[in-house]
Amino acid sequence: MKTLFEFENVCYRYPGHKQLALRNVNVCFPEGEKIAVVGRNGAGKSTLFLHCNGLYRPLCGRVSFRGRPLAYDRASLKKLRQQVGMIFQNPDSQLFSASVAQDISFGPLNLGLSEAEARRRVLEAAEICEITHLLDRPTHSLSGGEKTRVALAGVLAMQPEVLVADEPLASLDPWMRLTFFDILQRFYDRGKTILMATHNLSVVRYWASYVIVLQEGQVVFSGTPKALLTNRTVLEQTELSRVWWKVDPGFDEDEEERVLVSTPSSAESTDGEGKSFQFSADGDWSI
Secondary structure (H helix, E strand, O other), X not given: OOEEEEEXXXXXXXXXXXXXXXXXXXXXXXXXXXXXXXXXXXXXXXXXXXXXOOOOOOOEEEEEEOOEEOOOOHHHHHHHHHHEEEEOOOHHHOOOOOEHHHHHHHHHHHOOOOHHHHHHHHHHHHHHOOOHHHOOOEHHHOOHHHHHHHHHHHHHOOOOOEEEEEOOOOOOOHHHHHHHHHHHHXXXXXXXXXXXXXXEHHHHHHHOOEEXXXXXXEEEEEEOHHHHHOOHHHHHHOOHHHOOOOOOOOOXXXXXXXXXXXXXXXXXXXXXXXXXXXXXXXXXXXX
């Protein structure tokens, strides 16, 4: 398994804060995986991601990309950000042009591409994200879900090797989530890597191939979803067990994609009609 990013004893503190947002983080992100990063609000997920494309610089320790420590001069950061695209938690943070087409074209034009090539990339990314009908719309008039797709199109137009998505599902309805994951799958199928911060345990259980768990600025687990699901110690330490009720030691990746959920106080939870609650592929259990 090749290492994409490596964090070595990384610490970070926000200006004016006494407490560290990241504390001695040591973790490797494997290349060519669908990586889910989970943890409670304030655990350090966004801070970790902002180190991946050099927007934040460690207070101590170092971050490496494909075996080379990050450099923070302008030319090095430009090269890094061509390879590592990021969707922010709030899409308004990265939409600033007058129209959708102008916004998507901003990155390609900054790469020094010709107007014709930039236009081709805009149309290709817009088609992938199903927003061709929005190209002439002003960005401020878009809905939350539309803004997320436009932000994704802007990143895809840069043709990065890595996509970093910071809780991108929040503004998407269930139908658009399906479209979003279809877009991600096509990106992944081209040999790319995806990092996604999420509170949605269905994403961890059914989408991710690798999981990293953060707690109070530290990485407390990294491994496969199966390894996390069967690790009672980590689930209890992080209180994931409170929302991911069942630790199933017999879990098998070849089993039917459905795990029975039970609460700590009973073997099986039921609703008012006596039906079992179940965690399934179309579920939406979140933390």
